[in-house]
Amino acid sequence: MDLIPAPRSAEGVPPGPAYDFLDAQTQLDPRPGTEGVARWLRATVGAATGLPLQDGRSDHNRIVLSIDAGLAPEEYRIVVDGSVRRIDGGSAAGVFWGAQTLRQLLGPEAFRRAPLTPGRVWALPRITIRDAPRFAWRGLMLDVARHFMPKDGVLRYLDLLAAHKLNVLHLHLTDDQGWRIEIKRHPGLTEVGAWRSRTKWGHRASPLWTATPHGGYYTQDDIREIVAYAAERHITVVPEIDIPGHSQAAIAAYPELGNTDVVNTAALQVWDTWGVSPNVLAPTEHTLRFYEGVLEEVLALFPASSSPFIHIGGDECPKGQWRRSPSAQARIEELGLADEDELQSWFIRHFDGWLARRGRRLIGWDEILEGGLAPGAAVSSWRGYAGGIAAAEAGHDVVMCPEQQVYLDHRQAGGEDEPMPIGYVRTLEDVYRFEPVPPGLAPGAAAHILGTQANVWTEVMENRSRVDYQTFPRLAAFAEVAWSVLPAPAERDFAAFEARMATHYARLDALGVEYRPPGGPLPWQRRPAPDGNDAGLGRPIEGAPPIV
16 A cells, blocks of 8 residues: 555455455445535546546446544544545545545555546455544644745646645745735835845855846735635645734834834845845834734734634844844833843734734744743744743743754755755655654653744755755655654564655656656755856755753
């Protein structure tokens, strides 16, 4: 079967033939609440197989889709025993994940967009599968701010997430290098903030630039389409609007948002290099009202039913301008704060309360712990495990995404032909042995680990091919970590996973994913041989990453 992620149990159905068969007469029998899954099966599996999969209740040639209240919401059960074929789930989401497994059971050709052999009969193993996810939050963060990914690329990644039973897409929509979401009351955010005149090529220490202007943004209708497309696949979209750092694109569009008493913000442009800009938001009432207006439109685009969390960044906020700014210092004194760290916490707490009053939950990077964690806030623990441990022990929910383990912009091997090498080597096996819950965490604190997320930062990923290369095949290993109940990292059977990947590579081929092959990059994926002009393009870090 070679299923990825591995199910909790899968048993053959003896005695009798090993396979059942689907053909042009096979019908779908969607029971109440599963109509959306039936639509997906017809549109996706039906297109690949050429089977019409019409609704009907044929006694012997149908697939029943049903909700079983006795199962957990994302739990599912597949039974193919010669007399019945059915997918039961605790909710429509559970049925949908079962449908993803059914697609894998049909073989890699079921991942294509049209049948390779029209009219063929499709073999389906006689089997009983019982399965449920380990974590409720199984996510991928896509940075569309550094390099813009057009809408169709985002929809494609939603399909790829669904195929791996991942259920959260965290969209990093704003940063120093670009603002990617239309805000109608502040049109300058996309008229100015979505475009930069040039781009650093490689790591920020590189001497090279790409002179072609870069930019793009999602209209509000684009966002509505993305959210609706995700919801049909039982994926939550978490928008990120960075506050108060990583904000130079917004300040370039609206200079009054910056610390105008220490910087000529009118001269700022959308940042064209990488790293952390010193230009941060001014702690003024005007800034608060401006971003409240932004978030009002964001909340309307991301309904609470499908996007309960709003990510506000909160990371890497340099305090230098606040220290020099008489206005910021007066604000600290007025609010009775101890220092600039507490001023950042004041920003976070303001929007935590603002979101809570509107039925949403704030989540931010682990720097929001500095100066005091906002009540009710959740933490994306990226600098290591420590922030997540501290937050969980304090009773706050946590998504574990430590950069040393699951930053997929980090290189996959140490060879010189790896394109634009960044960070530590994180192989497919390294990701497979990642454990989201730190050992020794008390059960009460461990219950606050909502799940885990792999992050794809795109400074050195200028197009879809580069994003694919960095993300796959490691996302398949991550998906199994997030979904399956696995042994301790050292005890995991990577050889068996690698054997299952042989079939999964064929699925990725059918889906058109430009992954890194197990033998190394293909010729067109390789880094060009050094010619004297590419010194310093990357930033490889040698040795094993620290566990912090």
